[in-house]
Amino acid sequence: MSDNQPQQSQTGGTQFPITTALVFPDVELHSSLGMVFGVVVRSVGLAKGIGAGFKALAGGEVKQYTRLVEDSRRHALDRMIENAQLLGAQGIISMRFDSSEMGNGMTEIVAYGTAVKFASA
Secondary structure, three states: OOOOOOOEEEEOOEEEEEOOOOOOOOOOEEEEEEEEEEEEEEEOOHHHHHHHHHHHHHOOOOHHHHHHHHHHHHHHHHHHHHHHHHOOOOEEEEEEEEEEEOOOOEEEEEEEEEEEEEOOO
């Protein structure tokens, strides 16, 4: 793999190649193993939710929610990588995030992409 390789993610102390593109530059794909995903549903909690509500009334960034979303995305990404590794994947292409509200302060975050194996060098 070249020095201009796409963004790498870490899980379990190892680097795992992930890109939002359809291919990795300078890396030939051998096969697609199908879709992989990681799902997380989180809630801020009552105490933090009340504080965030007051902050929202005042305007500006609601840091409690920002941290929740950042942590949730990292957790969903880690779960997606674990899913891909169970399939024997060496990387993930076409990676995306999706999110939705699930009522009363709960947020669903999904990381998904296509697990792939690389051609032998």
